[in-house]
Amino acid sequence: MNYQETIDYLYSRLPVFQNIGARAFKPGLHTTLQLCKHLGDPQEKYKTIHVGGTNGKGSTSHMLASVLQEAGYKVGLYTSPHLKSFTERIKVNGTRVDEDFICEFTAVNKSYIESLSPSFFEVTVAMAFAYFEKCNVDIAVIEVGMGGRLDSTNVITPVLSVITNVSYDHTQFLGDTLGKIAFEKSGIIKPDVRAVISERQDKEITDVFDQASSERNAGIRYGSDLFETVNARHDNGKLSLDIRDRATNVTVYEDLKLDLAGIYQLKNICGVITAIDSLRKTGLQISKEAVFQGLSSVVANTGLKGRWQKLSDSPLAYCDTAHNYAGVSYTMQQFKSIPSNQKRFVIGFVADKDISAILKLFPTDGKYYFCQPSNMRALNASDLQQEALKVGLYGSVYPDVNIALETAILESNPDDTIYVGGSTFVVADLNQL
Structure with a gap:
């Protein structure tokens, strides 16, 4: 099959949530784990960062990927859904997955895929993991599809888990209260793995995250507790701001420019800065220059579209x-x-x-x-x-x-x-x- 025939096969053979909604929703990790085992568990061959939340998880994933690229790492990035082309979902240093790889992956694994009857999302997650192994990435940023606890991406053991925030969305799957939704999001918090929550929100939400962190010894940090944004303004199409350390009142980033200029990025950026600080504690070398350059060049580095x-x-x-x-x-x-x-x-x-x-x-x-x-x-x-x-x-x-x-x-x-x-x-x- 050529590329278009392969994509048509994947869309027609596998249930696709973005097309048919609830009928394609397949919660649970069993099938993804089987797929990954069949592929040799590629997700265990490199470091990963797991990013979930109701709003901002896509922007946060792209910002972290851009900063890590500027820091000199070879970075995989998995996000969903795509806007124009399936290849947008899987990128390495901003370059989309090769169409030939998609064809080869599907052809080689077609019989096994059909025997498992996975969802479209489960196959694309496994495909991304395999591609990142093939490309020998240093680290991969993996965006949660929906929820977290039962999301197909939750087969990884990351070096850092990031949750942006919690609000009402997909309530028919995740629950009809913020506490229930937070519980599903908290599923990506892993034992002994650092966790960052971008925003401290209502007690109903933070109690869920604090309990999950305590039970799993995750060392949770709230970005909005540690940092604040000041002097935010729009400047030549970019969102310019300063980042101040709340504990010391010292400005740690002055005149930081974000090319993602939506004001909602003010909610995301403290989580991103906290995540970068946490990644440094895991041994990654990320200079201030990489932060400045990465956050001002997200679109150029990653190809992100559609955000303000x-x-x-x-x-x-x-x-x-x-x-x-x-x-x-x-x-x-x-x-x-x-x-x-x-x-x-x-x-x-x-x-x-x-x-x-x-x-x-x-x-x-x-x-x-x-x-x-x-x-x-x-x-x-x-x-x-x-x-x-x-x-x-x-x-x-x-x-x-x-x-x-x-x-x-x-x-x-x-x-x-x-x-x-x-x-x-x-x-x-x-x-x-």
């Missing part, structure tokens, strides 16, 4: 992959702060998510362009229009995001602003990415 990404200047248009209440609340806060004559919103969602609360985050004086992702889980744009009407949001229906955005641009004055989002898959459909 500018699409045009006149009118000013941004897209963002935020897709749950907490994530959208931050992007709305940032978008609303931009001076504008008329704010326009190109939005779409998946159908298996309660969006009633999310829609209330959008302003009623905006102009709306309702669309739907090409994904099989898409919420029909006409149904979205009806849901939006219930909270006072008015607009027209378009068959896809590109037609909706094109219309929004044509109807805009130069001093209007446009936001594109609601779902990762809406952003993924943009032709400009």
Whole structure:
């Protein structure tokens, strides 16, 4: 099979969560462990960092990978879902996995894969582990898919576990309280392995993490307890800030520039800095220069897309992959702060998510362009229009995001602003990415 035939086979033969949702969800580690054993347990051949959380785990994974690359390490990076191409999921020093490797891996292991009947995600996780071994990486940053405790990535024993935060998302799988969701996230905290939590949140959440850390002797550290961000401002398209040590009140990073310029990165960065400090304690050599250079060059080093990404200047248009209440609340806060004559919103969602609360985050004086992702889980744009009407949001229906955005641009004055989002898959459909 050539590359396209291989990808078509993987999508058609294996249940894919991003396409069909709950029917593809296969919690538990047994199948992934069997796959890895069949491959010779490649995940044990190099150091790993495990990154979970509700929001920010993708950004955090990419920031850590970029810093480690600047520090001179050969770095594997596994993330999901992809936006444009499957190859985005598996990278080494920012270069996507070879298409030939995907074909070879699938062909060689096809019979075994079919005998196990794994999910698409389980196969891609094992494929990533095997590719990182083949490339002889020094360390791999592994992003959790969903939850943590029963996520396929949780077969690794990392040198560091990082959890960004906890909020409501995938409640049908992870639980309907923050405590239950935190319990699932805490599953990546391993015995005698350092753990970093980016944000100290409500007691219901921190009690779960503290208990997990105590039971597993994990030495938990909360980034927001150790560091604070000050003097945050936008400067030439980057988010500039200082990092201050809370215990000593000393500025440890001055005029740090992040090319991931969404204000929600202020929630992630203290966790990233704490993780870097923890990695140094494991013996990794990471200079301050590598931190500065790595955090200012995440997009160039890793190819990350869709995180508060500018699409045009006149009118000013941004897209963002935020897709749950907490994530959208931050992007709305940032978008609303931009001076504008008329704010326009190109939005779409998946159908298996309660969006009633999310829609209330959008302003009623905006102009709306309702669309739907090409994904099989898409919420029909006409149904979205009806849901939006219930909270006072008015607009027209378009068959896809590109037609909706094109219309929004044509109807805009130069001093209007446009936001594109609601779902990762809406952003993924943009032709400009």
